[in-house]
Amino acid sequence: MSSSLLFLDSSTSTASHLLPFSRITTPFNGAVSLRRSVGPLNVRPFVLSPLRTLSVNSSNNPSPVINDKSGGEASAKIIDGKMVAKQIRDEITAEVLKMKEAIGIVPGLAVILVGDRKDSATYVRNKKKACESVGINSFEVRLPEDSTEQEVIKFISEFNNDPSVHGILVQLPLPSHMDEQNVLNAVDIEKDVDGFHPLNIGRLAMRGRDPLFVPCTPKGCIELLHRYAVEIKGKRAVVIGRSNIVGMPAALLLQREDATVSIVHSRTKNPEEIIKHADIIISAVGQPNMVRGSWLKPGAVVIDVGINPVEDANSPRGYKLVGDVCYEEACKVASAVTPVPGGVGPMTIAMLLSNTLSSAKRTHNFQ
Incomplete structure (x- = not known):
């Protein structure tokens, strides 16, 4: 079987495995509801430069040192989504209290x-x-x-x-x-x-425009890269999957960060050849262990959005959760990788809270 046939875009029913702690949504078809009380010309965009949830206290951040390596012996740095999500929740807590008191x-x-x-x-x-x-x-x-x-x-x-x-x-x-x-x-x-309205996605795709909200999971992926000081500008990035939920907005966000972006999907021929050239990989296809260590460029940074149940006789539940990327193999080649679970999942809800706070600030002109 050709490797390109292994892909299932996350716009299919497999999307339910991609976002375990967030709602799985179907994007809008471009129609603008007449029920909306605020027209598109009256809204003020959420500026994305830079894409930060809140002000960052660098002393609380994870160690930003991620070094290139030739692969093999050393283990990749683990990008701890649980820890970063907790930092963000702590920051949001402080901002919410500040807004309430002010x-x-x-x-x-x-x-x-x-x-x-x-x-x-x-x-x-x-x-x-x-x-x-x-x-x-x-x-x-x-x-x-x-x-x-x-x-x-x-x-x-x-x-x-x-x-x-x-x-x-x-x-x-x-x-x-x-x-x-x-x-x-x-x-x-x-x-x-959730940031899935066509006007928000359209603004995200256009240079010089900014959406009111960025979709939570892709925003969480970029935030992880920021908080671990992964340089995006000028890097080659590959997004695996082209769903409206994760893949497409993730590619747009990477492009806004001045990466050179390729999208690999179910019709891509020889996907491993494209992935091998990537400095940054975001995978969101819902296929367990699809991306092998041999597909990765030594020193690449891997953000694995997939979460897939596979049979595991040693687990009390009878199954375990794995990502799209073979974690054990990736750790031997990549410079940094997100675990599954505990990587992107916690970031999705953290970004939902961040978007809600941003909405309240914008509504009340609070800085």
């Missing part, structure tokens, strides 16, 4: 859950706990499986008009009788903290 405003995140899927309920619970940990108010609406699309949109409209709510999430998947695009398009662009 102007009496507390950022608010609203989540709408329809139905009783256990995985969706877990995602919502994780987000609620994360909000509580940093002092962000959380609002939750739970609706029965047989609710109508109009009932869901009614709650979205109420949150759109609620000044105490600065971010809105509709937990997906929705029941099959609902049109997800209609529901998601009802979210005010200024409260679309």
Whole structure:
């Protein structure tokens, strides 16, 4: 079998393995809802230069030293997403307290859950706990499986008009009788903290424009590179996967950082030959251990977004979680690599909290 046939783009159902702690969303089709209370010409963009969550205290950062190596014996530096996410949550906690004391405003995140899927309920619970940990108010609406699309949109409209709510999430998947695009398009662009609105993605793609929000997982990938002082400018970067959720916005963010970017996907011939030239690799395809150590350039930095269950008789659960990249092999070749789990996953929720804080700051002109 050709190696190019191993790919499954994360725009398929395999996307559920890519973002274990965040909602899996379907991007909008480009239509702009007339229900939105704020038109696209009235919004103020979130400036991405540089892409930092908050001010950084360098004394609290992970060691930035990542050295090139010829591969083989030495182990790669582990990019600890749990540690960085905790740093970011601590920074957000301080910023939320500062905002509350200065102007009496507390950022608010609203989540709408329809139905009783256990995985969706877990995602919502994780987000609620994360909000509580940093002092962000959380609002939750739970609706029965047989609710109508109009009932869901009614709650979205109420949150759109609620000044105490600065971010809105509709937990997906929705029941099959609902049109997800209609529901998601009802979210005010200024409260679309997932950053998947076509106007946000369009601004991300255009030079000289900035989106209101950057999608959480790709933003988390770039933040990890920043916090570990990985130089992006002028480097060759390869993004594996072209989904609207991770791959495509990750490539756009790398391009904004002045990397030379290639995208490898399900129709790419000889993907390993392209990947071998990459200084930075972001993989998001949902295929366990697909990228081998022999595919990597010695000294490359690997950000593995994939999270895939594979059978493991030694695990009490009967399975273990692995990434798209063969971790053991990558550690012998790469200069730095994210583990799975504990790499990108914790960063996704941290970036969601960051986007919610940014929304509240922008709304109230608070610096």
